[in-house]
Amino acid sequence: MTYLSADSYSHIPAGERFRALLARPGILGIPGTHNGLAAQQAKAAGFEAAYLSGAAMTASMGLPDLGIITVDEVAFFIRQVARASGLPVLVDGDTGYGEALNVMHMVRTFEDAGAAAVHLEDQILPKKCGHLNDKKLAPAQDMAAKVAAALHARRHLYIIARTDAAASEGLDGAVARAKLYMEAGADAIFPEALNTEEMFREFAKRLPGVPLLANMTEFGRTPFYTKEQFQDFGYKMMIWPVTSLRVAALAQEKLYKSIAQDGGAQNCVDQMLTRKDLYATIDYAGFEALDATIVKTVVPEATPA
Ligand SMILES: C[C@](O)(C(=O)O)[C@H](CC(=O)O)C(=O)O
Incomplete structure (x- = not known):
């Protein structure tokens, strides 16, 4: 059935459909789908949710992933991926494009475009790929305020707080930040650029009961692990963010x-x-x-x- 027919739409908000997938046992594998066609192909292969990567969106525009994409440009991608596939879409919200009010505007815009979930990170602009060196972090309290702002704006969007702290503040710093972001109301945590099985396991052990997202990007700091391995490490979601774009490119x-x-x-x-x-x-x-x-x-x- 085409997206043009009203009865092709689920009446359940995208964020609730994403939560329902997470309520099942096991890990949810979410492949990067850098446009509507890619999302249709991912769905045909059996995936139940789609990921929109900042790195893939910007690269497809011929731009670097340095936080220069705008909220409306991302909304254009969300609309096509959500519409073409009907899947719940997890979107890379970078740093939220500014401070608290910008984060709230992002949440409203993404929900209206059809997003199910977003991740928001604790870098300052110009943000970088989490697997690169010399990332600059925002003060933890500032990021917690952004998470609280996102919650204030959302109707159903699932809010994942990403911390890039492991590289500069170590695992202890990343865990402390994750706890603060959960206290601020985040639904889940994305610890970025962990680089050993021990780190993944230890992070999960120190945040019992918290849904965690693992990032299996290629050519980064994380060695190749499978979905089954991440599940065994204690992770509830995983993404292959830029993979489809890299293969197509x-x-x-x-x-x-x-x-x-x-x-x-x-x-x-x-x-x-x-x-x-x-x-x-x-x-x-x-x-x-x-x-x-x-x-x-x-x-x-x-x-x-
Ligand atoms: C997840 C990520 O934010 C993305 O934009 O997809 C990137 C992926 C990448 O550049 O490989 C990241 O910072 O890890």
Whole structure:
């Protein structure tokens, strides 16, 4: 059923649908889906929630992930991913684009665009990928105030507080911040850039009962762990944030080189989604069938001579 039909919509708010997924036993795997088509493909593969990564959104715009994307640009991505897939979407809210009022504006905008959950981090601008060096942290109390502001604005959005403190303040610092953010009302914690199994386990042990998110980004500080391993470490959610963008970007790079070199894309056809499969993914036929049930061409009577 296409998104155009009102009965394709769930009447349950996205945040509540996300909470329901978390209420089940086990870990929730949430793949990065950098546009609506990617979200449809993730759903077809069996995923039940989608992640919108700041790094992937900005890279797809040809920009670095330094906190320069705006709240309305992110809302454009949320709308397409939520609409195309119908999945609850967890969105990277970076630092909240400013202070308390900006965080509240972000929450309202993201909810209105169809988001289910957001994560908000304790870096100051220009923020960086959590796996890079020299990140600058906001005072813990300032971040706690942002979490409280987000709660004040949300109707159903699930609020995850991310702490980037492990690199500069160690595990003790990260745990202390996480506790403060939970006291401020966060629904869950995202400890960023932990780099050993022991760190992941210890963090979880020191925050019993707190839902935790693990980030399995590639080319970062975290070694490759599977969903089953993160579950065993005590984590409730995990993301593969930039993975779809990285794979698609390499395919694109090869394509452009090939067209430039061969004068056409004839040598890449076996790496393409066929027209048939692409149309099936976006339900082209469903839109046409819907149109046929609604639009009936009225042929004008012949004008009397
Ligand atoms: C999770 C993350 O914030 C993102 O934007 O997806 C990034 C991912 C990355 O740059 O690899 C992060 O800071 O970890």
